[in-house]
Amino acid sequence: MRFVRVTLGLPLALVGVVVTLAGAASAFWLVGPDSTVDTGEQRLTSRGLAVATAPNLLDRHGFTLHVTAASSRPVFVGVGHDLDVSSYLGRSAYTRVVRFDLPSDFATQEMKGATGRLNPPTGLDWWLADAAGPGERSAEWETEDGAYDVVVMNADGTPGVDATVTFGVELKGLFGICLVVLGVGLILLFLGVWLLLPRRRQPGATSTPTQQQTTPYAGAGVQYPLVPQAPVSPPPVKPVEAPEEERQPVAPPPVKPVGAPVGKEQPEPDEPEDEPTRRPEPVPGIPPQYQAPAYSPPRLKRVGGLLTGGMLLLTATGCVAIPQQNTSSGPVTRAAVTVADGLVAVQKYNELNNRANQARDAKLSEAIETGPTLAMTRAGYQIGRKTDEAGKDKVKPFTYTQPSIGAPQYGSYPMRFVVASGVSTSPDSKQLGVWERATAGDPWTLKYSVYPSASMKLPPLEGLRTPTKADMSKLASLPQTAAANLAAYLTGGPQSPQAALFTPSPGTDSLLNQRAKDKIADTKKPYIATAIDTFRPSGDPLTFITPNGEALVFLALTEQYLQHIEPGSNAYWTSGPPTAFSSYVKYTQTLHQDYLHQLALVIPAKGQGKIQILSLDGQLVGAGGS
Template structure:
């Protein structure tokens, strides 16, 4: 009786295992080792459909995504680090894919925001896998450890997506594992049936006497059989890959180099093309496509001055390009991102160019925010191995970046008598600025009755951008704002003279009865050493950005 009960239970267990293994092998998985969601309809009122990091929280399997537009529009599908995707979609209406129920349905929820548009996704360089174009687009990405997101959207980044998507997870040896489970189930079913159907042979009296002996150990035959079956199941699972289960993610924060060598080369090439075209036409809108911040402000001011003082455009400089750029590419885990490039200049053999590039968000282009042109003889800090300066790094320097900027402003305000002179190594750029200031003050002091006071003040503008180099020096980019004011005596009219750069903002015909004012923007690149060393001014760049009076 016990044998039959055990046989029934074993057969029932085998049937369940066989059904589960068969369904998994022949319906869910298939010979390609991939579990598919089946083609599902996905749409968004916003501009994209993106998964949350929790949806891809196990690494190891291969993610397969097939997407086609329901409206025959070009589509994009890609995988990116969560901080890149979050920055790209920040503030824009989109749909979050929060759950995938294989192989039945996809669950979504809307995220409110603006209507965009977004930058065309295929043009962005931070995707780890992507496909874009008309018709069906597919990617196969081995899921990596860490927070990653899948994004589906129209290729133009401007219109709401309406797609048919099939998501699949490929697990190595999954089909063989399911097949082995199916076979084990069949074996268990067969063993259970045998236990039920096979008759037990009659036992002789002697055997019955031995069996009933109180000293003889009892060992039910079914127990040994079950143990052997369990052992066979475990062995089969191990041999067919059951142990290769996707592992939970352990990496919670991702970082990456700000830009690849190929991406930097493309950005620099585009900058050369656009800046040369903008300079030729003195086009303030065009240059805004490759520059930003104080650098853009200086360039646009230069174009304005050139249009006023050089109406025939005979003094427009010829084109120049970066020659053999060297890169300093730090690693970041968020935005903004920056990198530094130094290069020769094709039109100026005795000079080199030092650029600070910045990308504010994942959807923004790379723009030059700071640019100076040191002489070729100036030794620049090494760029390879560059990384953002931390507070701990700054504590070991001769001065923190902000303190160095304020000290430089104090030096220029007080001249050679400043208490900050000792912090800086001798610099032709500082000497040039101080000489210009001294000459201006001397000229104005010759007529004290007309000019009552001259006020010239340098202040640190914004927050310096600083990086630690492998030499231990910090490479610092900063801006100083110079506010100039000359006050006149009573009953005197004053104006900016013809040909002065300030006259591009306030023509000589515009007279003032109290004072003239101007704003000059100065950009500097500094090499700040460790404690005990002197700060080197690598180069400076400046121009008038505003002028007038009252």
């Protein structure tokens, strides 16, 4: 058994030493109580605008990523979806980290492009984690399944990045696992040393294990060994015959085992009460006191149980700590905006829009408006500066109240979301608008803004989505076709064939009635021969599909109100809004006023009724003649 203990104990001791050292080094040097492994400080530089990781570099999730950056200039460090980061950096020059080998080997690739200053990253709401400022800045993020990038750049968006960066990976329970490894190593080392230590002999054991102990058995005249051995045929012994009268059976005297003290019984070896001892089958012809007991290894069983349990615990805890491989596939999409970020965009618009209105500052409006809304705002400011030079008739400050947000899923830019809200200064109307972000580096701007009546039922915004071909095929009319028919309806008036396709809003009826009155009044003037009113679609409609399958459509129409001048006469603008664009310029052929209108429509499914005009809102944007 000495050989068995050495054979088992020596490997256990050696493995215990290795595991103990590995567990101690991992727990107190590589990891630490925060369960984080980091790369140490690495210097990353770029002549371009940023240093960004490739989307396939973070190919696992289920851990917390820590990124710390320090620079002589205010630095920005952030984590974002690759969909946003790619759009933000766009065609700019930057350095991409394409490979990372533990512990600190980076491989980079220079991405060529423009070096013009980017919009500062700190004003963008799509960062999942970010920090900016002078000195050392840190960001942490619970990794998710998908394509995500880490970006380090100057906080002001200028080129020339030179920063010291540390990447850290925090695995929950990693420090505990290292302690488990350390504990298992100590157990293995202890067991190995315990097996290698010599054992005390049991009382009564012979000094030489290989000696054969025998005792005579008088009844048979043969010596039988106390330890089982291969049967040996005893030599034949011729018994001495006694006289017949003396041949009587005599009981053999009791025989003590060899080596036992005289007058004392051989003590039995100690055995654990809870461990049964296996004994061999009795050998026929040998008295029970000469049968050898079997060896039972209870301590080795316990050693095996401890080893098995420790390895199972180590394996189980280790598997839990391993980050999972990313599995997301197919087109990557996300909601255009969170509800919280959408509310922030509306609040920012309320603040800047009131400031711009008071100053009639079109430059300030460019930060919060775009498309037809910005065009109408610019025209309104121009008219105001002309007709109200004293600044007494400015727009009263207002806010959009209790906004409700519908944010469809997008896989690319531009992204948009829809807002329905009240108007603080007009309880009889609502506001329905579309906010747009052209690229990830741009702010949210209001592109379409209409004002339906407060009594108008608006479609639900929850669950709003961008249309598919299947959605479009189910509609009563395609949005482009609806826009063309609407222009024809407004041009021809209520008597036009296209009027039967629409349910007009109160503002639509009001506009048509006013234009009819203007035509009658203008043609009564001696210098006006005829008046023609023409509407045309402007740009492509924006379409969203509601949960019930209807289409919520936003579009713009241009209107030209054209007056033909009588031959031999001339005409010019002397007062009113048209003077902001043409004042006291005499025309001999025509006069024209140009309007821009924004509309919101609801196109039902086939066979579900007419197209509903939710709102039509216009603004004079030009005037002149020929």
